[in-house]
Amino acid sequence: MVIEIRGLTKRFGEDTVLDSVSLTVEEGKILGLVGRSGAGKSTLLRCINRLIPIDGGEVLVDRVNIASLSKPAIKELRRNIGMIFQSFSLLNRLTVYENIALPLKCWKYSKKHIRHKASELMEMVGIKGKANARPMELSGGQKQRVAIARALTMNPKILLCDEATSALDPQTANSILSLLCDINENLGITMVIVTHQMEVLTAVCGDMAILEKGKVTTAGKVKDIFMEKPPALRSLIGNRDIVELEDGVNIEIFLEQETFSYPVVSRLTRDLGIDCRIVGGDLINYRKTPIISLLINVPEKDVNRVTAFCRAGDVRWILRKMKASQSGGACNGI
Ligand SMILES: Nc1ncnc2c1ncn2[C@@H]1O[C@H](COP(=O)(O)OP(=O)(O)OP(=O)(O)O)[C@@H](O)[C@H]1O
Numbered sequence: 001m002v003i004e005i006r007g008l009t010k011r012f013g014e015d016t017v018l019d020s021v022s023l024t025v026e027e028g029k030i031l032g033l034v035g036r037s038g039a040g041k042s043t044l045l046r047c048i049n050r051l052i053p054i055d056g057g058e059v060l061v062d063r064v065n066i067a068s069l070s071k072p073a074i075k076e077l078r079r080n081i082g083m084i085f086q087s088f089s090l091l092n093r094l095t096v097y098e099n100i101a102l103p104l105k106c107w108k109y110s111k112k113h114i115r116h117k118a119s120e121l122m123e124m125v126g127i128k129g130k131a132n133a134r135p136m137e138l139s140g141g142q143k144q145r146v147a148i149a150r151a152l153t154m155n156p157k158i159l160l161c162d163e164a165t166s167a168l169d170p171q172t173a174n175s176i177l178s179l180l181c182d183i184n185e186n187l188g189i190t191m192v193i194v195t196h197q198m199e200v201l202t203a204v205c206g207d208m209a210i211l212e213k214g215k216v217t218t219a220g221k222v223k224d225i226f227m228e229k230p231p232a233l234r235s236l237i238g239n240r241d242i243v244e245l246e247d248g249v250n251i252e253i254f255l256e257q258e259t260f261s262y263p264v265v266s267r268l269t270r271d272l273g274i275d276c277r278i279v280g281g282d283l284i285n286y287r288k289t290p291i292i293s294l295l296i297n298v299p300e301k302d303v304n305r306v307t308a309f310c311r312a313g314d315v316r317w318i319l320r321k322m323k324a325s326q327s328g329g330a331c332n333g334i
Pocket of ligand 1: 040
């Protein structure tokens with residue numbers, strides 16, 4: 001299901017928490033939503049499944065404006081939208097099996113269907129052996145697996161994840177992220193993932209949006225935004241450590257799978273005779289595909305030759321540090 005948010009405004013009393021937010025999450029895609037604490041991320045999620053009413057604009061789920069839904073239609077909408085949280089929200093007095101079966105019981109499915117569905121989901125999320133355990137006997141990762149299974153019981157078309165991996169150690173968080181990726185790929189579920197962890201964005205999300213004080217300031221492909229590093233992203237991830245040189249121009253070069261074997265620096269220096277100084281570097285694991293970024297400093301007179309060389313070799317580049325006369329932040333392909 002596609003989610004389209006147009007000019008969404010949400011107020012709590014005098015406070016405008018979401019201010020004319022517009023965003024689209026394409027069917028079957030994963031959108032990562034980031035921003036400082038209090039930016040309005042969780043509120044936005046709660047507007048998508050109509051847990052709270054909105055004050056302006058519209059939220060369309062599968063091209064239907066959810067503000068105009070009747071009570072039974074809202075119930076149906078929520079059936080199509082699963083949700084998981086940082087705190088897992090499991091019922092401690094119930095077993096794993098009973099927690100997963102609960103939504104199916106509420107919807108009055110047959111005992112046979114409930115047994116079949118719960119067991120299929122426990123198998124899918126890897127907790128089959130824990131059917132009779134209670135939440136307090138599980139690790140954080142296992143609890144989140146139960147919560148994911150419970151969120152999938154009604155075969156939702158959308159999954160909203162609010163800080164789902166924040167309470168987990170990095171290794172467990174990775175295993176949950178890879179489970180979410182599998183679910184997205186195998187079931188085609190559209191996902192919105194709210195997170196403070198930048199590695200969640202690069203590991204699983206194709207698209208991202210940055211919320212600042214209730215406004216979307218940056219939105220687009222994760223890969224492009226992480227390469228471009230606009231101010232809104234820098235304010236979340238901080239500036240990278242680079243060697244600051246007084247002279248020359250910094251050019252960031254990106255090497256992707258297709259260009260890994262291309263000896264960029266040696267070609268620039270040996271074949272074109274350009275002095276390249278390396279001032280920084282980074283490696284981003286973008287959805288399991290590494291991208292190497294290399295920050296080089298070259299004499300100002302050679303900038304055009306370097307960029308022409310990159311263009312010819314299909315290597316992405318961005319001018320990072322320029323004199324005022326060269327302003328404009330030229331780049332190719334981004
Ligand atoms: N039910 C509510 N009543 C009044 N104010 C609320 C309510 N829910 C959220 N807010 C306020 O709305 C603002 C945004 O909160 P929200 O939880 O959406 O932010 P967030 O970006 O998810 O933050 P965090 O990353 O810390 O979870 C905050 O100032 C919060 O106090």
